[in-house]
Amino acid sequence: MRVVLHIDLNSYFATIEQQANPRLRGKPIGVTGGDRMGRTVLGTASVEAKKLGVKTGTPIWKAKALCPEIILVQGDSDKYLECTKKFLNILKDYSPSLEVFSIDESFLELPNASFEQAIEIGIEMKKRIKLKLGEWVTCSIGISYNKLMAKLASDIQKPDGLIVIEDTEAAMWILDRRELDDVCGIGYGIKSRLYKMGVRDFKTLRKMPLESLTSSFKSYGLVLYNMSRGIDYNLVNPFYEKPEVKSIGHRHTLSYNTADPDKIRQVFYKLTELIARRLRAKKLIGKTVSCWVRSADMSGEGKQSTIDFSDDGLDIFNASWKIFLEVWDRTPIRLIGVTISNLKSKNPSNVTFLEDKLKQDKIIKSIDKINNKYGEFMLKRGVLLKVQPMSRKPNPYLSDRRFKI
DNA sequence: TCTGGGGTCCTAGGACCC
DNA sequence: TCTGGGGTCCTAGGACCC
Numbered sequence: 001m002r003v004v005l006h007i008d009l010n011s012y013f014a015t016i017e018q019q020a021n022p023r024l025r026g027k028p029i030g031v032t033g034g035d036r037m038g039r040t041v042l043g044t045a046s047v048e049a050k051k052l053g054v055k056t057g058t059p060i061w062k063a064k065a066l067c068p069e070i071i072l073v074q075g076d077s078d079k080y081l082e083c084t085k086k087f088l089n090i091l092k093d094y095s096p097s098l099e100v101f102s103i104d105e106s107f108l109e110l111p112n113a114s115f116e117q118a119i120e121i122g123i124e125m126k127k128r129i130k131l132k133l134g135e136w137v138t139c140s141i142g143i144s145y146n147k148l149m150a151k152l153a154s155d156i157q158k159p160d161g162l163i164v165i166e167d168t169e170a171a172m173w174i175l176d177r178r179e180l181d182d183v184c185g186i187g188y189g190i191k192s193r194l195y196k197m198g199v200r201d202f203k204t205l206r207k208m209p210l211e212s213l214t215s216s217f218k219s220y221g222l223v224l225y226n227m228s229r230g231i232d233y234n235l236v237n238p239f240y241e242k243p244e245v246k247s248i249g250h251r252h253t254l255s256y257n258t259a260d261p262d263k264i265r266q267v268f269y270k271l272t273e274l275i276a277r278r279l280r281a282k283k284l285i286g287k288t289v290s291c292w293v294r295s296a297d298m299s300g301e302g303k304q305s306t307i308d309f310s311d312d313g314l315d316i317f318n319a320s321w322k323i324f325l326e327v328w329d330r331t332p333i334r335l336i337g338v339t340i341s342n343l344k345s346k347n348p349s350n351v352t353f354l355e356d357k358l359k360q361d362k363i364i365k366s367i368d369k370i371n372n373k374y375g376e377f378m379l380k381r382g383v384l385l386k387v388q389p390m391s392r393k394p395n396p397y398l399s400d401r402r403f404k405i
Numbered sequence: 406t407c408t409g410g411g412g413t414c415c416t417a418g419g420a421c422c423c
Numbered sequence: 424t425c426t427g428g429g430g431t432c433c434t435a436g437g438a439c440c441c
Contacts, residue, residue, distance in 0.1 A: 033409070041409050056441085061406055102412095102441045187439050218416070220438090251410055288433085298408070304434060337410085342433095413440075420433080 003118045004236060005108040006142040006150035007091065007125065010159035011056075012104035014046035016083055017073045019134035028052055029071045030063050039253050043075050047159055083133055088239075090128045094121055099236045107147055109236040115164055118143045122162050144171070148232030151184050171230025175202040183227055190217070190224070202228045248278050248286070249339025257296045257332035264333065268321050269313075271338045276313030279340065283347055285309040286340035289319035293327055294335035301327050302337070309344065316340055 009015070013031040018024045028049035030042040042063055045054045052067040063070055084103050091098050097109035110118055122141040129139055140161035142153025149171050153163040156174070165171050175183070180201065181191045197216065199205050205228040213221030226232060250271045258264065279286060287309050292302035303323045307315055320338045 039406080039409075043409085057409080059407060059409085062408090065406095105441075185439070189438050220415085246413070249411075253409060290434095302435085306433070335409085339412090411441085413438100415438085416436090418434090420431100422430085422432105423428105 002145050003110045003113045003115060004144055004147055004150040005110065005118060005122060006101075006144075006147070006154040007106050007108065008140045008142075008154045008158075009087065009104040009129075010138045010140055011044055011046050011050070012137075013044035013075055013080055014049075014073075015137045016080060016133070018046065019136040020079075021073075024071060024073065025136060027071055028054065028067050028069060029073055030054065030058075030060070031073050031075045032060065033075055039255065083137075086132050087129060090125060090132060094125070096240075097236050097238055100239045100242070107150065107236045115143060115166055119162065119164060126160070126162070146230075146232040147234050147236065148184065148227065149230055152178070152182065155182065165230075168230040172202070172206070172228075175228065175230060178202070180205070185223065185227060190220075193217075194224075244284075244345075245282070245343065247339050247341035247343065248275055248282075248284075249290070249337060250274050251292070251335060251337035253294075253335045254333070257334050259330060259332040264324070264336065265321065267336050268317055268324065268338070271336065272317040272320060273313040275316055275338060275340055276311055279311040279343075283345060284343045285311045285346050286316075287342035287344075288340065289316055289323070290337075290339045290341065291320040291323040291327065292335075292337040292339075293324060293333050294337075295329075296332050296334050298334070300335075303327055306342070311346065 014029055017029060017031060018026075024046075026048060027046070028051075029046045030049055031044045033040055033043055039059070041057050041059050042054065044056050045058065045063070049063070049067060049070055052070075054063045054067050054070065058066070060072070080103060088098070088100065088106065091106055091108055095108050095110050097111065099107040101107060110121065113121070122143060125141065126139060129137060138160040140154045140156075140158050140163075142150040142155070142161075142163055142165070144150040144153050144165040145167065149165045152171075152174065153165045154161065156163045165174060179191075180186050180194060180199075181188065186194075193216070194200070194205065197208075199208060205224060208225070208228075210221065210225050213225050215221070217224060252267055252271060254263075254267065288304055288306050290302060290304035292300055294300045303326060305319055305323055307319045310316065316338065324336070
């Protein structure tokens with residue numbers, strides 16, 4: 001039996017702010033991003049604010065309406081990252097199998113541990129987190145036999161919880177008392193599709209034949225089928241094996257809707273330059289530029305196109321602006337988003353690896369071609385002589401680990 | 406005055422090459 | 424001249440997470 005912990009820092013940004021500033025403690029606070037007015041939403045609501053119906057993601061104007069005494073605090077991402085590092089350093093002590101799920105959530109797998117030992121570790125962890133990050137910083141820990149149920153378990157008791165779900169029987173008992181979208185992997189879209197099929201809870205979902213789920217949801221049908229039974233085969237992905245970023249993007253909601261091309265172009269310049277700066281900081285270049293536009297009625301449209309690998313803001317601007325002009329119907333727009341994906345390292349050593357691989361691929365192809373034509377043995381020897389100098393170097397693609405570092 | 410901003414993953418079809 | 428099938432790249436679109 002696997003033992004997986006999910007550790008969730010409660011109202012993270014808010015508790016960090018309350019820890020840093022005693023005057024905020026015990027009060028409803030909301031942590032905001034950039035601007036405090038207009039069309040922005042809360043990054044985090046404190047426990048006190050949550051009690052008054054203000055949730056993370058509530059628009060600021062609405063938070064003020066629900067809770068006029070709410071104190072808005074400007075968020076400080078550097079501070080949170082520093083705290084997260086301390087948090088992860090504590091978790092690392094218990095197992096190398098640590099997956100960083102987000103800035104305030106992690107999975108930890110304890111090989112060869114019992115649930116009793118996991119509970120002890122959980123209690124100790126909580127103490128150490130408070131000691132290191134401050135008395136106000138609490139976490140909810142879920143312990144179970146897979147990631148799905150560990151995450152659900154940590155959600156049950158907030159703040160400062162510790163819940164264990166030991167087996168599938170307990171899992172199903174709990175699932176039957178939760179909403180479909182309480183589970184990680186079911187969001188608004190899938191929930192409403194299930195509702196239309198007459199499935200409103202996990203009990204009913206469990207009765208659905210696998211075939212009818214796969215016919216509606218394709219491969220995700222099996223995931224749903226398993227979910228309703230508390231089954232989840234996903235492994236904990238250790239942080240040191242996590243691949244590099246796959247895409248870098250920015251979106252921005254304008255402070256007011258506009259159809260003024262000059263204003264919009266200014267935003268594009270800003271977004272694309274920000275993206276390019278981040279690419280350069282990570283020594284990456286990207287190939288696919290996507291642009292997404294949201295109209296005043298919240299409907300959206302987007303497209304993508306490919307460019308030559310680049311980390312130049314102007315290249316990204318040109319590509320995204322071109323897409324925008326194709327997509328834009330000249331009505332006022334609300335949001336602009338630009339993302340670059342298909343990234344690779346600008347690092348020359350990696351580029352030579354890449355070229356080596358391309359060359360090797362070509363050679364392998366020609367070997368195969370010749371062999372298919374003339375038979376396996378005779379001609380292989382001749383071609384292999386040519387490959388020799390190249391294959392003396394270990395192929396980095398044979399070892400995942402090497403390639404990722 | 407409804408609904409931010411950072412991401413990831415998956416599917417499917419068409420183009421193109423061998 | 425009429426074909427199969429595998430693989431890769433590109434694009435669109437959908438769904439999910441925090």
